[in-house]
Amino acid sequence: MKETASSKENWRSKIFKIIYHAETPAGKWFDILLIFFIVLSVLTIILDSVNELHVDYGGFFYILEWFFTAVFTLEYILRLISIRKPIKYVFSFFGIVDILSIIPTYLSLFIAGTQSLLVIRILRILRVFRILKLVQYTTQMQILTRAVNNSRHKLFVFFFFVITILILFGSLMYLIEGPKNGFTSIPHGIYWAVVTLTTVGYGDIAPHTVLGRTVASFIMLTGYSIIAIPTGIFAAELGKEASRNRKLSRQCEACGLVGHTQNASYCRKCGEEL
Numbered sequence: 001m002k003e004t005a006s007s008k009e010n011w012r013s014k015i016f017k018i019i020y021h022a023e024t025p026a027g028k029w030f031d032i033l034l035i036f037f038i039v040l041s042v043l044t045i046i047l048d049s050v051n052e053l054h055v056d057y058g059g060f061f062y063i064l065e066w067f068f069t070a071v072f073t074l075e076y077i078l079r080l081i082s083i084r085k086p087i088k089y090v091f092s093f094f095g096i097v098d099i100l101s102i103i104p105t106y107l108s109l110f111i112a113g114t115q116s117l118l119v120i121r122i123l124r125i126l127r128v129f130r131i132l133k134l135v136q137y138t139t140q141m142q143i144l145t146r147a148v149n150n151s152r153h154k155l156f157v158f159f160f161f162v163i164t165i166l167i168l169f170g171s172l173m174y175l176i177e178g179p180k181n182g183f184t185s186i187p188h189g190i191y192w193a194v195v196t197l198t199t200v201g202y203g204d205i206a207p208h209t210v211l212g213r214t215v216a217s218f219i220m221l222t223g224y225s226i227i228a229i230p231t232g233i234f235a236a237e238l239g240k241e242a243s244r245n246r247k248l249s250r251q252c253e254a255c256g257l258v259g260h261t262q263n264a265s266y267c268r269k270c271g272e273e274l
Contacts, residue, residue: 012081012082013082015078015081015082016082016083018030019075019078019079019082020082020083034075037068037071037072040064040068041064041065041068041072044061044064044065044068045065047061048061048065065105066105069102069105069106072098072101072102073102075098076098076099076102079095079098143238143241144238144241146241147234147237147238147240147241148234148237150237150240150241151233151234151236151237154233155230155233155234158229158230158233162197162226165193165197165222165226166190166193166194166197167190169189169190169193169196169197169215169219170186170187170188170189170190170191170192170193171186171189171190172189172215173189173192173193173207173212173215173216174186174188174189176207176209176211176212176215177189177207177208177209177212181207181208181209181212182204182205182206183205188205191205192205193219196216196219196220196223197219197220197222197223197226198223198227199220199223199224199227252267252269252270252272
C-alpha cells in the first residue's frame with residue numbers, strides 16, 4: 001500500500017516538474033510546445049473570423065479548434081492533479097485564464113438555434129483569452145507583470161492626479177466655451193480634455209475663444225510633461241524586477257511559490273523541502 005502511494009506521489013512529482021519547472025529540459029520542451037499550440041489556436045480563431053476563409057475552410061478550423069481544446073483541457077487537468085493545492089490554482093489568475101480558454105468551446109455545444117448565433121460568436125471570441133496564457137511561460141513576461149504589480153500604487157496616485165486635472169480643465173472649458181462652441185456639458189468638456197492631454201487631438205470639439213485656446217495650449221504642454229511620469233515609474237520597477245529575477249528562479253512543488261534562491265533547501269512559505 002505504501003509502495004502504491006509512493007509511486008503515485010512520484011508520478012505526480014514528475015508531472016509537476018515538467019509543467020511547472022521551466023528550467024528542466026522536459027519543462028522547456030513542454031513550454032515550447034504549449035506556446036506553439038497557443039499561438040496556432042489564436043491564429044485559427046483570427047482566420048476563422050474572416051468570412052471568406054470561414055466559408056472555404058470552416059470545417060478544417062472547427063476540427064483544429066476541438067483539437068486545441070482537447071490539448072488545453074488535458075493540460076488543465078494535469079495541472080490540477082500534479083499540484084498539492086488545486087483549489088488555489090483554480091481561483092488564481094492563470095487558473096481563471098486557463099478555464100476561460102477552453103470552456104467557450106464546450107458551452108457552444110449547448111447553445112443551438114438561429115437566435116443564439118450571436119451568443120456563440122461571442123463565446124468563440126472569448127477563446128482569444130488563450131493569448132494570456134503566454135504570460136506564465138515567458139520569464140520576461142513574468143518580470144513585466146510583477147513590475148506592473150509593484151508600481152500599481154504609484155500609478156494609481158498618478159492617474160488620480162490626472163483625473164483631477166481632466167475634471168478641472170473639462171469644467172473650465174465648459175464654462176469658457178459653452179454649448180455654442182460644442183462644449184454642451186461638463187462630460188463633453190472632460191472628453192475634450194482627455195483627447196487634448198493625451199495629444200491625440202481628434203478635432204471634433206475645439207475651442208473658439210482666445211481664452212479657450214490659451215487654456216488648450218496650456219493643457220497640451222501639460223500633456224507632454226505628464227506622459228513621461230508613468231514611464232519613469234514603470235522603468236524603475238522593471239529594473240528592480242530584472243535584477244531580482246537573476247537571483248530568484250526556483251519554485252516550490254507544494255504551494256507553487258516562485259522566488260527561492262539557488263541555495264535554499266526549504267520553501268519560505270510552507271516549509272516543504274525544495
